[in-house]
Amino acid sequence: MADEASRAAFMDIQARMIENSGKLKQVQNQLRNKEGEKKRAYLTLEELKQLPDDTNTYKSVGRTFILEPKPVLMNEQEQKLKDSETAISSLQTSKEYLEKHSKEVENNLRELLQQDPGLAHQIMSMSVM
Template sequence: MGSPNMAAPVDQELKKAFADLQTKVLYTQQKVKLADLQIEQLNRTIKHANLTDGEIAALPGEARMYEGVGRMFILQPKVIIHNQLLEKQKIAEEKIKELEMIL
């Protein structure tokens, strides 16, 4: 008769461990989903910067180019715009690598 009383605490411990595991699984799934969304957005940023850089590459070197800053535009040399786009791509690629390491 002692074994039914002993089984109840073990069952409770198993239920608690299973509930904890379910919580961890849900948390991990949410984390993976968020990371996937961030990677998708970063890939769009890379593609946009690459396409923009390709378009400005076709322009003559002396073309007037403006950088959007808030609600205004600042005249910038083509090389500065090009370097900013390359930097934006590099930063996005580094963030993607960081996110992929987490997963």
């Protein structure tokens, strides 16, 4: 009976590890995307700053371009930069939480295997099949 309980606990821990690693990869991808958005907004802003104030600027909307005053585009890029920084901060917090949760799950697995050394042997024999 203890054998079944240990096996069920292992399956639960394994499922949590898989779920957590999937979430962690998703957050890392989102973080990478937001970093790219932030960099594009920053570079666009730097280019706009070099232009004279009376320069005609165009904003891409789908496949067309719309004439916009320079200050409007500057404000949009500044907002994108701020939004990206906020999202990056939030995603970084999520990433840290998921990494901490991963370590806790690993520790739970270690404790389970220390409590029931026969379980490790069973797991190894199952993975060979």
